Amino acid sequence: MEVIIKNNYQEMSQLAAEYLINTVKAKNDAILGLPTGSTPVGMYKAVIAQYKDNISFQNVRTFNLDEYVGLDKTNINSYRYFMDENLFSHIDIKEENIHIPNGVAQDSEQECLNYEEMLSSTGQMDIMYLGIGHNGHIGFNEPEDFFEPFTHIVKLTEDTIEANKRFFDSFESVPKTAITMGIKTIMSAKKIILLASGGSKAEAISKTVKGKITPQVPASILQLHNDVTLIIDMDAAKYL
Numbered sequence: 532m533e534v535i536i537k538n539n540y541q542e543m544s545q546l547a548a549e550y551l552i553n554t555v556k557a558k559n560d561a562i563l564g565l566p567t568g569s570t571p572v573g574m575y576k577a578v579i580a581q582y583k584d585n586i587s588f589q590n591v592r593t594f595n596l597d598e599y600v601g602l603d604k605t606n607i608n609s610y611r612y613f614m615d616e617n618l619f620s621h622i623d624i625k626e627e628n629i630h631i632p633n634g635v636a637q638d639s640e641q642e643c644l645n646y647e648e649m650l651s652s653t654g655q656m657d658i659m660y661l662g663i664g665h666n667g668h669i670g671f672n673e674p675e676d677f678f679e680p681f682t683h684i685v686k687l688t689e690d691t692i693e694a695n696k697r698f699f700d701s702f703e704s705v706p707k708t709a710i711t712m713g714i715k716t717i718m719s720a721k722k723i724i725l726l727a728s729g730g731s732k733a734e735a736i737s738k739t740v741k742g743k744i745t746p747q748v749p750a751s752i753l754q755l756h757n758d759v760t761l762i763i764d765m766d767a768a769k770y771l
Contacts, residue, residue, distance in 0.1 A: 534761045536768045540728045543764050544573025554658045560590040564659030567610040570726050579621040588624040596670040597711035598632040632710035647682040659720035663727050666690050667735045667748035671711035674747045680715035722758045727767040737770035
């Protein structure tokens with residue numbers, strides 16, 4: 532596990548973008564695993580600013596980590612809407628190459644199976660980007676008694692709902708369940724990059740890097756992957 536500490540969020544985001552751009556430069560049909568939330572926004576902005584002079588996304592395929600159950604792609608709080616606003620509508624990626632769980636599928640359990648099948652049939656992800664929750668969750672894999680391996684429906688913890696309510700009108704309006712890639716699926720990527728910014732993530736980062744491997748800190752499993760890079764700012768690194 533490599534830990535790269537940058538001075539601030541902007542430097543962190545720029546470096547994360549360079550990894551993504553270099554991945555697509557090296558393989559124009561790269562398979563990318565992508566996160567949502569406030570942390571990767573800076574990375575996406577840096578990618579948009581650079582891509583026209585460097586790369587094309589015409590043959591790139593993307594798989595997002597998760598989606599809220601009950602929100603369709605036109606809902607401004609859905610992760611599909613987020614991705615369109617922050618990345619997809621600004622680059623030349625093809626619609627058919629964008630993959631995000633369907634939050635309004637008639638059968639959510641079947642949607643999990645379908646998404647997992649799509650992932651496995653497409654091939655190994657070349658690079659998987661992750662954020663991290665205050666409780667150490669990756670994707671929406673919350674602290675649990677075991678590591679859920681494959682794409683599944685998860686009940687969000689109160690901590691996660693509280694952290695995400697800033698995007699909604701109230702705590703009550705935040706969806707309580709989501710579809711997320713499982714731990715084995717995430718760990719199957721060739722390379723994983725975890726991004727973290729701010730002092731509120733420092734304890735989770737410390738447990739991820741130095742703590743015991745436990746499903747109570749889902750990100751701790753990354754210690755077992757052979758190619759993981761943490762790109763974090765000074766505040767997130769304060770306990771390392």
